[in-house]
Amino acid sequence: MEKLIEKIEKGAMPAHDEIVQLLALQGENALLLHRAARRVKRGILGDKVFLRGLIEFSNVCRCDCLYCGIRKSNAKVARYTLSDAEILEEARFAIDHGYGAVVLQSGERDDDDFVKKVAKIVSGIKKISADVGITLSCGEETFDTYRLWRDAGAERYLLRIETANETLFQQIHDAKSIYERRRQALDDLRKANFTVGSGVMIGIPGQTLDDLAADLEFFRDQDLDMIGMGPFLAHGDTPLGKRFPDTEEIKQKRLLLALNMIAVTRLMLRDVNIAAATSLQAISPVDGRQRGILAGANVIMPNLGEAAQKRNYRLYDNKPGIDENAEKAWRELENSLREIGENIAYRESGTPLHYLKRQ
Numbered sequence: 001m002e003k004l005i006e007k008i009e010k011g012a013m014p015a016h017d018e019i020v021q022l023l024a025l026q027g028e029n030a031l032l033l034h035r036a037a038r039r040v041k042r043g044i045l046g047d048k049v050f051l052r053g054l055i056e057f058s059n060v061c062r063c064d065c066l067y068c069g070i071r072k073s074n075a076k077v078a079r080y081t082l083s084d085a086e087i088l089e090e091a092r093f094a095i096d097h098g099y100g101a102v103v104l105q106s107g108e109r110d111d112d113d114f115v116k117k118v119a120k121i122v123s124g125i126k127k128i129s130a131d132v133g134i135t136l137s138c139g140e141e142t143f144d145t146y147r148l149w150r151d152a153g154a155e156r157y158l159l160r161i162e163t164a165n166e167t168l169f170q171q172i173h174d175a176k177s178i179y180e181r182r183r184q185a186l187d188d189l190r191k192a193n194f195t196v197g198s199g200v201m202i203g204i205p206g207q208t209l210d211d212l213a214a215d216l217e218f219f220r221d222q223d224l225d226m227i228g229m230g231p232f233l234a235h236g237d238t239p240l241g242k243r244f245p246d247t248e249e250i251k252q253k254r255l256l257l258a259l260n261m262i263a264v265t266r267l268m269l270r271d272v273n274i275a276a277a278t279s280l281q282a283i284s285p286v287d288g289r290q291r292g293i294l295a296g297a298n299v300i301m302p303n304l305g306e307a308a309q310k311r312n313y314r315l316y317d318n319k320p321g322i323d324e325n326a327e328k329a330w331r332e333l334e335n336s337l338r339e340i341g342e343n344i345a346y347r348e349s350g351t352p353l354h355y356l357k358r359q
Ligand code: 5AD
Pocket: 067, 068, 069, 160, 162, 200, 201, 230, 231, 232, 233, 234, 235, 279, 315, 316
């Protein structure tokens, strides 16, 4: 195993069955894998971690994904949409604290009001700071909408494929979500000249290591700039969460698998940005994100919202940090990163090296 890790650390592309072997690693062998990925991260990207302030600006959604807590038919959710002024205020907090970029995330809507609102807040944030990076994470839209948002000033877009296995994709989404359309949306984002990010959920019921290895090959073949992925977590008010409730043992397994996925992604894709997702922190509140960084991730997305907002934007159970104070959490995060020898790259927008090379 050490030989295989060494070969890939040096830059050899692993074959499919080698990827599967790496994803299955546990204990000391898994640590060897994570350390190799961290060395590659540090060699290419240095000892920096980028912060993106996450603004969950609306939980109104037209989709009915079987795993997601804010799915349309979950009547228990109190729906909200922040006003433009509230969104700009959260963005201003991020900018004032030296975050290089913000992520605007919401449920999916395609009506005119929504499309215009997003364009307006993007240009509003750029007026506060022309240098801050803006990432959108608002789901599947038309090419024209993507173009409009890109022209308004957003540079990056996150749209997870969730799983590259088409059959599994259709099983965990309602009939209106179509795998081919998701892929088309990723192509459209690329055509609209976005820096494109995607990712998957790890440990979806029914998903195999073979599927996850194929997900990594999908990332590579799509030539993605950014990867965001984390463990699947049950939400008790969703069909999938009801059928497959989490146990502590399952969650710990998924955490390790997610760390292995991050590490193998770093070893295969090298110069992309990889986020240590919030769902890692949901399983391991104290050090989930740090462990993501130790396995090769280089981006953290602290939530900028107020408690009430965070409570209503619950994609899975046990969302972390709902009651934490943004100011205090930020200090703690800075310290915990310093402990592992990483520095927050203040005021750097952190465009993925992969994107710069692609231009
Ligand atoms: N568990 C883990 N991740 C989830 N997401 C949505 N619901 C869940 C869940 N139950 C993720 C999806 C989506 C992102 C915004 O949140 O991958 O793309």
